[in-house]
Amino acid sequence: MTTERPTEHIPHGRTRTHPLAPPAWLLASLRPNRAPVPWAAAVRAGIALSVPLAVGFALDEPEYGALVSMGALSGVIGDTADAYRMRILNIAFPQLLGAIGVALGTLVYGHGWVAVAVLTLIALLSGMISSIGTVASASGLVFLLNAVVGAGLPLPEPWWTAPLLLAAGGLFVLLLTLLGWPLRGRQPERAAVATAYRAVADALEAAGGPAPAYDERRQQVTQALNQAYDLVLGRRARVHGRSASLVRILAQLNVLIPLVEAAPAAHLHGRPLPPEVPAAVRELAAAVEEGRTGAPALDLPAPRSRSERAVDAALRHAATVVPLAEPDPHHADDRLGRPAALRVRAGRAVRDMMLSEASWRYGLRLALCIGLAQSLVSLIEVERSYWVALTVTFVLKPDFGSVFSRAVLRALGTAAGLVLAAAVLAEVPRGWWDVPVMMLLAALIPAFSAKGYVFQTAAITPVILLLSDLLNHQGFDLIRPRLLDSLIGCAIALVFGYLLWPESWHTRVGDRLADAVDDAARYVECAFAPVADEAALRAARQSRLQSRRRIYRDLSGVRSEFQRALTEPPPTGSRAAAWWPLVVAVERIVDATTAARVRVNHGAPAPPPSEVARIAGQLRELADGVRSSPTLYRVDIPAEPEEAGVLSPLHQEVAAARAIAQPEH
Structure with a gap:
């Protein structure tokens, strides 16, 4: 992988190049x-x-x-x-x-x-x-x-x-x-949703294996979901009432979300999933793309852990919804909320532009x-x-x-x-x-x-x-x-x-990254917020889904901003390269939070509110430090108690993020 982004694998964001060689930022821009x-x-x-x-x-x-x-x-x-x-x-x-x-x-x-x-x-x-x-x-x-x-x-x-x-x-x-x-009217939307299914299958296949491979697959999942939701919700915003084909496509997309949430839990479990699992997801992708209505035959092994049970339950649920010609409209309630009418959004856009x-x-x-x-x-x-x-x-x-x-x-x-x-x-x-x-x-x-x-x-x-x-x-x-x-x-x-x-030439990626860390803190609190009754539980689940989708989309935007900054000459490009490990760390924090929530949903004891508050406080402290410093910095990490609870992987990811340093001397 070193040929893709050499600055990520050389300590402190420095590259060793021949004095007469073209600069790294130019070579990266010239690479097709x-x-x-x-x-x-x-x-x-x-x-x-x-x-x-x-x-x-x-x-x-x-x-x-x-x-x-x-x-x-x-x-x-x-x-x-x-x-x-x-x-x-x-x-x-x-x-x-x-x-x-x-x-x-x-x-x-x-x-x-x-x-x-x-x-x-x-x-x-x-x-x-x-x-x-x-x-x-x-x-x-x-x-x-x-x-x-x-x-x-x-x-x-x-x-x-x-x-x-x-x-x-x-x-x-x-x-x-x-x-x-006339021949391909719905095919782009179906193809985008099928692509999202295949990206999830690839992520499940990489789960439990080397972290770089899984991280790359997870990024592909985020991009595929963003593309699919943009296409489907863009279509929905222009349809008055509900179109039967649109309801089906959106339902097929939404039932993929539990699988997306279960993938980090499976990865953190550290053991690869049976090959039948990604194969079944790819079969669902083919069913989506071809518009099949017949129920697929699932031949899945018995799950052996909470994370595998989460994957198994999500996969079987998706297999019941994908072939339905007229799914329950409940499944078509998209995870980002119903988009406003085009006229309303245009008015907002013009107002925002002027202000x-x-x-x-x-x-x-x-x-x-x-x-x-x-x-x-x-x-x-x-x-x-x-x-x-x-x-x-x-x-x-x-x-x-x-x-x-x-x-x-x-x-x-x-x-x-x-x-x-x-x-x-x-x-x-x-x-x-x-x-x-x-x-x-x-x-x-x-x-x-x-x-x-x-x-x-x-x-x-x-x-x-x-x-x-x-x-x-x-x-x-x-x-x-x-x-x-x-x-x-x-x-x-x-x-x-x-x-x-x-x-233009002073990087502002630190501000975007600090906002992402703040969002991660809010997501941790939202994921484990106490609920009083069944109605509050449903509302909390919907809020959690929307929060997770937004933070992954925002992190995708942060990645794009960093990729843009990496093509700048020094000092902007070198500073962006130094900040990059923290971008990856924040993504892993979100993954660890999602995985912990999935484990709690499948029987693990919920963490105490004090532990959740401590993690959120550490993330906000990190965000404040990133926002106030033009470069990365080293923080003093207090000794964490030995905890084997559901948030133990999250503690490790937060500690890793707080330990990242920018050694500009």
Whole structure:
């Protein structure tokens, strides 16, 4: 496993590298992701970008075809969701804002400082919109990109022609995407739930074995559950009343939760589960994905411990619910609470955006950089000047990753893409030959995007250059200004969007981690809170489920934040590497708490309230120390009494977390 994250396995977060070797953060960013090639998306992208060109050549209007292909390009980049209804939002809403953006840009084309002012205001709004969520972020990006293109290129008259053509390209991508809906309408949701089942099966298979292997499988469970709940609950929020198929999918997802809770107990027990257990879970996964209604035949060995009894009971319960064509609606009460209506959530999002300091701060950063980029190209003659602002927009997306590493990777990706673009522009004659070339280049975008940002940039660069050449007819002369403008944009983003903002290069991961430790303390209290009667017991169980799901989701976000910080250069990257062991420790604390609760549910004596309060107090003390210290620190650990109770593993995990040190001397 040392090839994946060397800083996790070298003491104190230091790496031993040759003085002339590239820095570890750059090597980590250049390593391609282990993601499968999305063949369907690649075929769809090739068709979406090449057909408009063919139509344009057939009608002797290649510029119109190029604009439609540009609109299709943004649709291809934004088509990242699984569920069809989410894909409609991911493609259609950005196209709407993109049409507005290019219309505004077209209206100020050639108006000098008026264009600078308008694009700066658009950048402010785009940055603030991006803070709302994933779809809003993509929409804000397309909004600003199209405004920059409209203000920097002489587009066809009248002013509404370009917006219509760009929108037509996005709608063409949407049409191609929706062709499979009649045949695969529920398949994305079913596939996501089945993936969650298989992830749980893998975790159960690793339970009782080496800790690193189990920790990795548990992370996959968290990601799969997050994805499944996002898809299913996103669908539920748009359905008035209850859909029978939706009730079944949600019930199948919810009955997986007891198995998820039993996995840590089985792992801490220290003995591998019988192979029949993960095999049965995989069989349930196949039943979910294929929509079977027949009851599966379970051939499970008799459980030998409390943890195995918990796994056995959860598995048999899931086996009774999964095949039901019309399950009890009680099982469809999701563990995160029923989502609010889309209109209500949209209102909350807009209110939060307007009142958020972070939203305004990012909007101002983006507006400053775009304003400077446009001012620079207004004062200095720069060929194809709109590429400077385009580069700034692509790089300055903190929700997409580290600004610093994105600037470096964009420069590297652009250079790699220019090599391919130079060959295309030099050797391929303009005309009908552009159609098959575009089909091939466009298909590379989804395939390379799955591998990482630098690969995506390398794939997009020749496509944009080929489309730009169809609009400007500059041929090979586009290569040099494209590289120069990209380097200027990267420099503006680095200096004015990164170095001048201390929050960019001073890691804030400690605050997120301290909040997670506080959440762990609350979860410990919630897990063992006393109850007075049966109604209180049911309420406590539901509260416990919701608390556990939220903390695992938050920890997943903390992990993502750390992964982003690890790609930063020192000192941010090295500090994040030093904090990393505590992230793992907090996850294990939550696992130990869940395992203890499962053991109590299956006959172990409940811990006394004083012991629970002591553990929660230790965690809050740790959170306060993390929050007040810029680096990790060593704490004095009081001697714990020898306890063999149900919380003994939790005591060990808390002690391990409190013993972690940051040895910066």
